Structures are given as structure tokens and as C-alpha cells.
Amino acid sequence: MPDDLSEPEVRPIFEIPGYSLPELAAQGDESLPPQVLTSAEAERARSRILFGSNGLYLQVDDEPASVWRRLGFALNRGEMAVQDVLPDERRYRVAFEHDPIVVAKRGFFQKVVLFWSAPEFIDFSGTYQFEVQPESSRTTRVAIFDEAGNIVPMERAEFVLSRLQQRLG
Structure with missing residues (x-):
């Protein structure tokens, strides 16, 4: 640290109450961007x-057990x-299988020029691990990992977690 500068003030990091990265609750057509719930x-x-x-996780208002x-x-189920x-x-290893979703060609250029190309599909089927983690006295975190225990990419995690969220409520 140079003599003419003072050391910066260091404070502990704290969590800001509320929800982060808007409440990413995917609903509706999976080939479209997620529908974000209103704050209410x-x-x-x-x-x-x-x-x-x-990465993404499912926060549930209930105790871990x-x-x-x-x-x-x-x-x-299903x-x-x-x-x-x-x-x-506190982990489950789960096989997830769903019907692939065909991504519709939307623009004129895509419909005319790319007529001969194969359709694009979204398929997030695979093996996942779900881990139950205590978060607070009133909430529990359900983390999602891939088959090897690695973080799942956001789009894939959101799709699978939204299906799980529908079942848990």
C-alpha cells in the first residue's frame, strides 16, 4: 500500500432481503423466454x-426434512x-425424460432460405441430482446438479426446476 493512500474500509458482506435475478419461474411455451412472475x-x-x-436453485417455504x-x-412421477x-x-439422482420441443422458425428469412435445414429441437432430458440444503428456519434450497455433480447451465436448470416446481407447489 503506498504511503499517500489509506486502506479501504472493509465490511462484512450481507444478503439483501428479497429475490434475486428476477423470480425466474418458467411457465408456458418452453421455446420462448421465461414468463417472470410479478412481485406479488x-x-x-x-x-x-x-x-x-x-447457479439456479428452487427455494421452498418449508423445513428440510x-x-x-x-x-x-x-x-x-411422470x-x-x-x-x-x-x-x-440428502441427494436424489433422477432420470428426466421429456418430449423434445420443436423450435418454430419465426422470421421470413428462416422460413424461406432455411427451408431445407432440419428443425431445431430443445431437449433437456438426462440424469440430474437434486440436493436438499437447509437455507433458513423457514426455507429450504433444492440445488440441481448434472450427473457428475457439476453446476447445470441456466437454461437447462430453469427448464427442469420449473417442472419440479409445478409438482412441489
Whole structure:
């Protein structure tokens, strides 16, 4: 530190109350950008998709033990099938399968010039891990990881978490 400068003031970092990166609750047509809930709707919801240090996660208004039980029931239906339960790590390994979504060609140029090209598909099927993490006395975090335990890209995580959110409420 040079003699003519003073050391900057250091303060502890604190979390600002509220929701981060708008409440990313994907609803409707998955091939379009997410529909963001209004602040009032997000406040009333019992779960919400938020952004944290490990990417997107599902925040649920309930205690971890209850979320763990509810998650076990929610994951073994429809498009999701539990492959493995790791109770010591509070993780579920899940196979997620959904019908691919065809992305419509929207512009004139795409419709005419790219007539011969194959259609574009969105397919986020695969194996995921869901980990239940205590967040506060009233909320629990459900983190999503890929098969190897890595952070899932935001678009993929949002799609899968929105399907899970519909089941958990």
C-alpha cells in the first residue's frame, strides 16, 4: 500500500432481503423466454426459482426434512424417475425424460432460405441430482446438479426446476 493512500474500509458482506435475478419461474411455451412472475405472485408462491452461487436453485417455504420427503414423492412421477437415493448427502439422482420441443422458425428469412435445414429441437432430458440444503428456519434450497455433480447451465436448470416446481407447489 503506498504511503499517500489509506486502506479501504472493509465490511462484512450481507444478503439483501428479497429475490434475486428476477423470480425466474418458467411457465408456458418452453421455446420462448421465461414468463417472470410479478412481485406479488412471487411473494405468494410457496417455491421459487432463484440464482445463487451454484447457479439456479428452487427455494421452498418449508423445513428440510419435509422438503426431503415431498421431493421423494414428486420426483418419482411422470417425466422423472428416481435412480438412486443418497440420504447421507440428502441427494436424489433422477432420470428426466421429456418430449423434445420443436423450435418454430419465426422470421421470413428462416422460413424461406432455411427451408431445407432440419428443425431445431430443445431437449433437456438426462440424469440430474437434486440436493436438499437447509437455507433458513423457514426455507429450504433444492440445488440441481448434472450427473457428475457439476453446476447445470441456466437454461437447462430453469427448464427442469420449473417442472419440479409445478409438482412441489
